[in-house]
Amino acid sequence: MSDHAYSAAERAAIYRAIGERRDMRHFAGGSVAPELLGRLLAAAHQAPSVGLMQPWRFIRITQRELRGRIQGLVEEERVRTAEALGERSDDFMKLKVEGISDCAEVLVAALMDNREPHIFGRRTLPEMDLASLACAIQNLWLAARAEGLGLGWVSLFDPQALAALLGMPAGAKPVAVLCLGPVSEFYAQPMLVQENWAQERPLSEMLFENQWGERP
Numbered sequence: 028m029s030d031h032a033y034s035a036a037e038r039a040a041i042y043r044a045i046g047e048r049r050d051m052r053h054f055a056g057g058s059v060a061p062e063l064l065g066r067l068l069a070a071a072h073q074a075p076s077v078g079l080m081q082p083w084r085f086i087r088i089t090q091r092e093l094r095g096r097i098q099g100l101v102e103e104e105r106v107r108t109a110e111a112l113g114e115r116s117d118d119f120m121k122l123k124v125e126g127i128s129d130c131a132e133v134l135v136a137a138l139m140d141n142r143e144p145h146i147f148g149r150r151t152l153p154e155m156d157l158a159s160l161a162c163a164i165q166n167l168w169l170a171a172r173a174e175g176l177g178l179g180w181v182s183l184f185d186p187q188a189l190a191a192l193l194g195m196p197a198g199a200k201p202v203a204v205l206c207l208g209p210v211s212e213f214y215a216q217p218m219l220v221q222e223n224w225a226q227e228r229p230l231s232e233m234l235f236e237n238q239w240g241e242r243p
């Protein structure tokens with residue numbers, strides 16, 4: 028055991044939050060206290076980022092009417108996604124894919140504009156800005172779970188339409204509509220598993236040694 032390891036209880040808490048984090052679509056209304064929201068956003072903001080670029084921007088949606096228009100964009104894309112899914116269309120339309128109207132808080136997570144000058148770590152992999160934003164969202168997600176709040180990541184929307192709705196500058200890009208707030212209970216398993224939409228696959232299928240496809 029490293030001298031720098033946390034206590035057993037602290038380690039257990041970290042793994043518990045990782046194991047019990049769920050993507051939530053059912054919310055119980057309520058509110059998130061401002062200090063708590065501040066803590067969660069501070070956790071997001073401590074994420075690693077390529078070249079310390081900190082490309083994340085968060086827009087808190089406090090206007091009910093604007094929340095409704097965001098939900099409208101998601102609904103439009105939900106229908107288009109169902110059409111694109113062909114034979115699974117009906118099953119998809121039965122899934123709940125967002126909790127925008129019931130959650131306490133809606134946050135839109137976006138990539139900042141003017142990202143081109145940030146070359147460190149992005150010359151061959153420009154998408155590392157997106158990876159950095161995803162790290163921030165994951166921090167927020169885990170911290171929310173530890174605080175007893177659910178979070179749902181919604182990516183069903185036309186980014187250009189959402190960017191226009193929120194007055195984003197050219198080059199900025201919305202990546203996630205985040206639904207955050209109290210829930211009655213956390214799903215025991217990913218909801219897509221519970222609903223028989225998808226199955227989880229084991230780590231052993233994703234782990235290779237030395238060469239792609241070679242199992243340890």
Ligand SMILES: Cc1cc2nc3c(=O)[nH]c(=O)nc-3n(C[C@H](O)[C@H](O)[C@H](O)COP(=O)(O)O)c2cc1C
Nearest residue numbers: 048049050123124125180181182183216217218219
């Ligand atoms: C990048 C990303 C985008 C996602 N977009 C959506 C979405 O639009 N709607 C939705 O219901 N779930 C969305 N999810 C949630 C996934 O469906 C969920 O993470 C997955 O089924 C595993 O469940 P779990 O997060 O509870 O472990 C998204 C997750 C990620 C990481």
